[in-house]
Amino acid sequence: MTYRFDDTIRTGVLAHMNGDHGGDNLLIVRAFGQTEAVGAVMSDLDGDGGVWDAELGDGTTVTVAVAWPGGSITERPQIRAEIVKLYDAACERLGIEPRPHE
Numbered sequence: 001m002t003y004r005f006d007d008t009i010r011t012g013v014l015a016h017m018n019g020d021h022g023g024d025n026l027l028i029v030r031a032f033g034q035t036e037a038v039g040a041v042m043s044d045l046d047g048d049g050g051v052w053d054a055e056l057g058d059g060t061t062v063t064v065a066v067a068w069p070g071g072s073i074t075e076r077p078q079i080r081a082e083i084v085k086l087y088d089a090a091c092e093r094l095g096i097e098p099r100p101h102e
Contacts, residue, residue, distance in 0.1 A: 002072075003046060005046065009076055010044070010045060013042075022039075024087050025040040025052055026039060027087065027094060028086050028087065031089065031090035032066045034054040034062060037056060038055055039054070039055035047068075047072045047074055048067055049066050050082075050083065050086070051063060052066070066086060068082040068085070069089060070085060
């Protein structure tokens, strides 16, 4: 059964990702399914992975679900670690030098 984080955690993660990491969202979406995306927002997450809404050049939006690289998670601190892994993997797939992580 997929672990579901509570609404407070999900809301906080989504606000952070969409407020501070819009470019990372786009890289992840482009690397994991929608190479032609022109925009992306993280719309959900659970213990199995993240979900992004990718905007395409023609104005349509498609959903891109990406599994966490390390497998299923159940703890809040694991979310950041898995998103960082996705970002690094996206950069590698797209041939982009990742920025250092704090």
